[in-house]
Each structure stands twice: as structure tokens, then as C-alpha cells.
Amino acid sequence: MRKLLIMSTALCALALPASAQDKEITVMSFGGAYGASQMEAYHKPYMAMTGIKINSVDADNPATPLKAQVEAGNVTIDVADLEPSDLVRLCDEGALEVLPLDELPLSPDxxxxxxDFVEGGIYECGVGTIVYSTIIAYNGEKTKGVDEIEDFFDLEAFPGKRGLRKSAKLTMELALMADGVEPADLYDVLGTSEGIDRALAKLDSIKSEIVWWEAGAQPPQLLADGEVTMTTAYNGRIFNAMIEENQPFEILWDHQILDFxxxxxxxxxxxxDAAWEFIKFATDTQRLADQASFISYGPTRKSSMALVGLFKDGKTQMAPNLPTAPEHxxxxLVTSVEFWADHDIEISERFNAWLAAN
Structure with missing residues (x-):
């Protein structure tokens, strides 16, 4: 399995433009507020600077069509946005290009x-753009007194439906942390049959009240429609609903699950070649800071944090709304890519069997 790269050697500067024959590239990502932030921070500036057209394509999980295209020998995607676990697996399978990372631009200093990149932000087949988190969200006008992760499982104090992502990943971690497992010990526990049983037992306590979601746009809608009292969600989706749609949502940052x-x-x-030039541009210090003006995801470069300013509304300070804010x-918990690469099949089988049971 591909490990995080050991830091070494020096860099070359950003080289633009790409080869003359590359007049367009196709970039596949997850859509929604996140995709819009990429469009504003990366795509539009790059197109204006180079004249290269970027075709933006959305998918619930770009890893699925990427794998299918590579296996069919009919690839139309030039750049894809992946979660680390999918990246590790696809890189190991030879479905991704190994990148010339020493060509990435230097930080301003x-x-x-x-x-410059935070731990977990670089792989031999991928360059990180954002640090996001899975949090618990609720309607602050209807639900009061939510203080800790255990409240998500307390149906007596906080009655109502619960929204959860329909996958073992994130859901099993949440259950164990709510059951008292410390983040430092979590993957040691989840890596055992007893730990899986413990997580599923915790989920059993709310199973009758769970509303499952699969796409990132669903949790804010579930809250807005009153279909759930609380839901796990990507922090950026909830921030967008709060600020741009004036939804009275609140975020519980306690035991957030960090990912890239x-x-x-x-x-x-x-x-x-054109795809690589775009990646180098999109992951430089300024562009990563710029993205935080459009969505509340933390940049993967340390040098970007000092450049993070106001949200696009011109009044909301973004630093306190990022998962990487010290108080959050x-x-x-930082999601363990290596753990899920090794245990995903086993745990997902147990999780899916639990889902199917009455």
C-alpha cells in the first residue's frame, strides 16, 4: 500500500502555460458549495491566465467513474478530486499517475x-487542496443545549431523527467516540471484532431513528426540511447554509473527524501535462488561501493560513470557521487512510450486514 511520502529534495517554480495542444482539461469533483469554491478560486483564475478551458464535471464520488474509465481504457477525466482512502487504493492499483512533486511551487517564504504541506496533505499520486471535517449539525432555533458528541445518541434529551452518512467510514468512528473511545485509541479499537461490535451496538441505540444520506448536499436539506433533529455533515455545507441561506443551524465541533x-x-x-500545470497552480499558497474565502475548509499549506481573510460576503471572518481553528x-480525529485501506472491506461487510438486519 502507498504510504505518505517522506519529505525530501527541492522544488522547481510553477511552469505555465501547458503545451500548446492542450486547450482544455476536464476536472471532476463533488459539486455543491465545494465545487463552486473550486470554480472561483482555481478554475476561473486559471482559465483567465492561460486561456485553457476547464470543463467541470460533478460526481457523488469521482473515484467510481475514474476507476471505470481507466479499466475501460477510455479516460476523459484529466484531474479528479479524491478522498485519501480512494487515492491510496487507486494509486496502489496503478490507476493514477505518480506525480513529479518536486515541481510544486515554493511557499512565498x-x-x-x-x-509547507500539513501532514496528510501529500501523496505520491495526489496533492491536497483542503482539510475538511465531518461535524454534527442541528437547528439552533429548535434544539438547545447540544454540547458533546454523546448528545447525538441521546434520544431522550434530544428526540427526533438522526442523519448519518450511509457508509462504515465516519459512522463507525462517530459511534465509538460517542461510546467513550479516545481518538488516539480509536483505530486500535475499531481494528478488532469486539470494537466493530461495540460501534454497531452504539448505532443500534438510534437505528430506528436514522435517516441515511449519501451525497453531501443532503444533510443541510434534511435539517432545513425538519426531517432530522441532528445530522452528521461536512462542515462546509453547513457553513454555506448558515451564511448564504440564513439557516439557523449550529455546528458541534466536538470530536470532529478531519479528512482531506x-x-x-x-x-x-x-x-x-496540462492537468499537472493546473494542479500546481491550484495548490500554491495563494490559491489555497483564496478557496477559504468561498467555503470553510482549511488549506493544506501552512503558508496559506496567514492569507485567509473574509468570506465572499465581505464581513465574515473565515479563520474561526475553519476546522483547523485551534479551538476546534x-x-x-484525523481519519486514518492506512486503516481504511487495510480494513474497509471487512468493516463495510459487517456494517452492510447490520444495515440489512431488522
Missing amino acids: GKTWQE NLYVIPKGAPHK MEGS
């Missing part, structure tokens, strides 16, 4: 990518 998104190039991408980090 001359730091190499090895020094990373850009990759599929093996056989029709415009590989206590008790947080």
Missing part, C-alpha cells in the same frame, strides 16, 4: 512542499 481532498491525474488522462482541534 521559500519553503518546499515537504515543509486531493487532486490526482488518472492513468491515461488525455491532457496529462481539541478532541478531533
Whole structure:
């Protein structure tokens, strides 16, 4: 399995434009508020600077069509946005290009990518763009007194439906942390049959009240429609609903689950060189900071944080709304890519069997 890269060597500067024959590239991502933030921070500036057209395509999970295209030998995607677990698996299978990371641009103060990217932000087949988190969200006008992750499982104090992502990943971690497992011990526990039983037993306590979601746009809608009292959600989706749609939502940051998104190039991408030039541009210090003006995801470069300013509304300070804000980090869990690469099949089978049971 592909491990996180060891930091080494120096960089070259960003080289633009791409080869003359590459007049367009196709970038596949997750859509929604997140996709819109990429459009504003990355796509539009890049198109204006290079004249290269970016075709933006949305998918619930770009890993699925990427794998299918590579296996069929008919690749139309040039750049895809992946979660780390999918990246590790597809890289290991040879479905992704190994990237020339030493060509990534330096930070403004001359730091190499090895020094500037946060832990978990670089792989040999991918370059990280954002740090996001799965949080618990609720309607602050209807629900009061939510203080800790255990409240999500307390149907007596907080009656009503609960929204959960329909997958073992994130859901099993949430259940164990709510059952008292410390983040530092979580994957040791979840890696055992007893730990899986413990997580499923905790989920059993609310199973009759669960509303399952699969796409990131669903949790804010479930809350807005009053279909759930609380839901897990991606923090950026909830922030967008709060600020842009004036929804009275609140975020419980306690035991948030941190994760990354990373850009990759599929093996056989029709415009590989142009795709790499775009990735270098999109993951420089300024562009990563710019994205935080459009959505509340933290940049993967340390040098970007000092450049994070106001939201696009011109009044909301973004730094306190990022998952990486110091006050939100206590008790947080960083998703273990290696754990899920090793245990996803086994745990998902147990989880799916539990789902199917009465």
C-alpha cells in the first residue's frame, strides 16, 4: 500500500502555460458549495491566465467513474478530486499517475512542499487542496443545549431523527467516540471484532431513528426540511447554509473527524501535462488561501493560513470557521487512510450486514 511520502529534495517554480495542444482539461469533483469554491478560486483564475478551458464535471464520488474509465481504457477525466482512502487504493492499483512533486511551487517564504504541506496533505499520486471535517449539525432555533458528541445518541434529551452518512467510514468512528473511545485509541479499537461490535451496538441505540444520506448536499436539506433533529455533515455545507441561506443551524465541533481532498491525474488522462500545470497552480499558497474565502475548509499549506481573510460576503471572518481553528482541534480525529485501506472491506461487510438486519 502507498504510504505518505517522506519529505525530501527541492522544488522547481510553477511552469505555465501547458503545451500548446492542450486547450482544455476536464476536472471532476463533488459539486455543491465545494465545487463552486473550486470554480472561483482555481478554475476561473486559471482559465483567465492561460486561456485553457476547464470543463467541470460533478460526481457523488469521482473515484467510481475514474476507476471505470481507466479499466475501460477510455479516460476523459484529466484531474479528479479524491478522498485519501480512494487515492491510496487507486494509486496502489496503478490507476493514477505518480506525480513529479518536486515541481510544486515554493511557499512565498521559500519553503518546499515537504515543509509547507500539513501532514496528510501529500501523496505520491495526489496533492491536497483542503482539510475538511465531518461535524454534527442541528437547528439552533429548535434544539438547545447540544454540547458533546454523546448528545447525538441521546434520544431522550434530544428526540427526533438522526442523519448519518450511509457508509462504515465516519459512522463507525462517530459511534465509538460517542461510546467513550479516545481518538488516539480509536483505530486500535475499531481494528478488532469486539470494537466493530461495540460501534454497531452504539448505532443500534438510534437505528430506528436514522435517516441515511449519501451525497453531501443532503444533510443541510434534511435539517432545513425538519426531517432530522441532528445530522452528521461536512462542515462546509453547513457553513454555506448558515451564511448564504440564513439557516439557523449550529455546528458541534466536538470530536470532529478531519479528512482531506486531493487532486490526482488518472492513468491515461488525455491532457496529462496540462492537468499537472493546473494542479500546481491550484495548490500554491495563494490559491489555497483564496478557496477559504468561498467555503470553510482549511488549506493544506501552512503558508496559506496567514492569507485567509473574509468570506465572499465581505464581513465574515473565515479563520474561526475553519476546522483547523485551534479551538476546534481539541478532541478531533484525523481519519486514518492506512486503516481504511487495510480494513474497509471487512468493516463495510459487517456494517452492510447490520444495515440489512431488522
